[in-house]
Amino acid sequence: PLVLGIETSCDETGVGIVRGHELLADAVASSVEEHARFGGVVPEVASRAHLEAMVPTLERACETAGVTLGDVDAIAVTSGPGLAGALLVGVAAAKALALSLGKPLYGVNHLASHVAVDQLEHGALPEPCLAMLVSGGHSSLLRVSDVTGDHDGIVPLGATIDDAAGEAFDKVARLLGLPFPGGPHIDRAAREGSVTIDFPRGLTSRRDLERHRFDFSFSGLKTAVARWVEARERAGEPVPVADVAASFQEAVCDVLVRKAVDAAVTEGVEDILVGGGVAANSRLRVLTEERAAQHGIRVRVPRPGLCTDNGAMVAALGVEMVARGRTPSALNLPADSSQPVTEVLV
Numbered sequence: 001p002l003v004l005g006i007e008t009s010c011d012e013t014g015v016g017i018v019r020g021h022e023l024l025a026d027a028v029a030s031s032v033e034e035h036a037r038f039g040g041v042v043p044e045v046a047s048r049a050h051l052e053a054m055v056p057t058l059e060r061a062c063e064t065a066g067v068t069l070g071d072v073d074a075i076a077v078t079s080g081p082g083l084a085g086a087l088l089v090g091v092a093a094a095k096a097l098a099l100s101l102g103k104p105l106y107g108v109n110h111l112a113s114h115v116a117v118d119q120l121e122h123g124a125l126p127e128p129c130l131a132m133l134v135s136g137g138h139s140s141l142l143r144v145s146d147v148t149g150d151h152d153g154i155v156p157l158g159a160t161i162d163d164a165a166g167e168a169f170d171k172v173a174r175l176l177g178l179p180f181p182g183g184p185h186i187d188r189a190a191r192e193g194s195v196t197i198d199f200p201r202g203l204t205s206r207r208d209l210e211r212h213r214f215d216f217s218f219s220g221l222k223t224a225v226a227r228w229v230e231a232r233e234r235a236g237e238p239v240p241v242a243d244v245a246a247s248f249q250e251a252v253c254d255v256l257v258r259k260a261v262d263a264a265v266t267e268g269v270e271d272i273l274v275g276g277g278v279a280a281n282s283r284l285r286v287l288t289e290e291r292a293a294q295h296g297i298r299v300r301v302p303r304p305g306l307c308t309d310n311g312a313m314v315a316a317l318g319v320e321m322v323a324r325g326r327t328p329s330a331l332n333l334p335a336d337s338s339q340p341v342t343e344v345l346v
């Protein structure tokens with residue numbers, strides 16, 4: 001099927017067009033520059049930017065794909081989770097398209113889309129698999145046996161109990177004086193530095209593992225980095241930004257990979273699929289490959305451009321909804337800012 005996907009959960013207006021597993025267009029307009037001076041995404045600014053960008057992004061996607069709206073078999077849209085006002089813009093646009101074209105509408109979960117997108121690059125999803133979802137708002141380990149969510153297809157095994165991994169990257173970047181969003185800047189800075197500081201690995205003590213085996217905590221790590229940097233500044237010594245970045249990045253990646261591999265082994269699955277914006281991190285990609293290989297586990301990570309928010313990921317999940325015969329959403333589909341990951345189709 002030819003599916004058009006719309007994503008507006010945060011600060012990216014994304015329209016993707018996909019035929020089966022083939023990516024035809026992935027148009028993204030980001031308002032990230034407008035948020036940069038605030039050091040984080042401002043919801044009202046994001047909503048307005050989506051409104052302005054929606055139609056041009058839609059037109060750009062159709063032009064790139066060489067299709068007209070009439071060719072499309074179904075419309076998929078992110079219904080949640082995300083910023084309420086931002087989600088509403090995408091949902092309203094998707095409803096208008098579905099209604100005017102007389103095509104089915106699928107309101108889908110943003111997190112499941114971060115998993116589904118991989119099929120555009122590496123073909124049919126390995127199901128069951130262990131999905132490690134790491135983004136600006138989430139850090140979760142999921143057992144995925146059916147990405148459309150049918151028959152408890154997505155089972156959450158663990159999640160962050162405080163900051164998300166991407167959030168930690170952004171906050172640490174800020175205290176190192178790097179621009180927002182900080183993930184890519186830390187990644188780049190870390191390549192010039194070495195792992196010289198032993199920052200804490202959250203929820204890995206024997207006691208914590210009893211209750212939080214597959215959960216994460218990154219706020220203690222962020223505080224530890226802040227204390228370390230402050231101590232240097234108080235002593236009047238320069239802050240070795242590259243080494244701090246490398247050491248912080250290593251701490252995050254070490255915990256993520258350790259727990260993901262443990263979960264995959266425990267669940268007896270043979271594939272780990274990494275998704276979300278932090279999956280673009282170069283060290284995370286290498287470390288996951290390295291440690292999974294020791295257990296005979298395969299790793300799939302989409303290319304960086306598909307890891308951050310986009311419309312193609314929504315279309316990719318929409319294709320599975322159509323292909324697996326899921327019932328389309330109603331035209332009064334709501335936007336659900338806290339849509340749980342177990343609820344893939346609304």
Ligand code: ATP
Binds near residue numbers: 009011169181279308
């Ligand atoms: P969510 O998907 O949870 O709703 P989001 O939309 O903010 O949140 P994404 O667009 O998936 O998330 O990811 C953005 C996050 O990814 C930011 O926190 C950013 O710093 C981080 N990120 C992007 N590239 C990298 C990288 N190379 N290394 C580490 N983090 C990165």
Ligand code: MG
Binds near residue numbers: 010012308
């Ligand atoms: Mg974003």
Ligand code: FE
Binds near residue numbers: 110135136276277308
């Ligand atoms: Fe996302």
